[in-house]
Amino acid sequence: MIYDENILIKQARAGSQRALSQIVKHHQNGVYSLALRMLGNREDAEDVLQETFLAFHKSLPRFKGLSSLSTYFYRLATNFSLMKLRQKKTRRPEHHTVNLEEAFEEPDKKPDPMQSTLNLELKQRLDEALMQLPEKERAVFILRDVEDLPGEEVASVLKISLTAMKSRLHRARNVLKEKLSPYIRGSET
């Protein structure tokens, strides 16, 4: 099926549930993925998923389409994720916990158990390191290096300059490299 964003937005604005459904289906994994990696748990990621598409649904009559839907959804999801992190900080100091069994469940695949354990351990290390980054650097890194968005789009999502984006990305990459280097070197021997 061809996904034509402009046509679907028009149809959704006119009240088509099918068009709205197509838009949601097309973007839901990106939004969920970003939220999961920003927040580190499935429950909060699902909240952000719902908040993002609810906000879009509500704003549809006034939606101007100044940026691509991808940029728009990533922006909403990042903002909701950052808000959630701030709310948690003000409520009570909390260590980030990553529920890996939930976060990385892959129900469709039945891989080799040994490989599965290695993958899980690797993913755990990657995620733990990610959660230790400052929130704004984490957002840049996830959007650029995990979600694979172009640098210009990352800057647009976060409403920061390209220079600021590159600076945060550079810092984030270096911090992660430092945290993971013992493991990376160990795995090469």
Add this chain to the structure above:
Amino acid sequence: MSAIKKTDQKHHCRGMGTVFSQYLDQELAQQVCRKLEKHLKDCPDCQTYFDTLKKTVTLYRGLGPQKVPADAQRRLYKVIKLEAGKKGSKK
């Protein structure tokens, strides 16, 4: 390598380090690229540093997107009134 030379080398490497990220993203001008590649060849410390940085980024890039779990998707569609077969929905 003498202590003085080692200090000079480290200072020089710090300057090169700032461009590693851009090199990874292939954003450097050709001339700067060549300079960096020559430096990497001559400096095992920087080569190790760069290899680890590259491996780190590659591992994260390999994570890929997470699929929305089926139960979460059901709840999402319910919330925004997109349940399949919902009465009164336009096609």
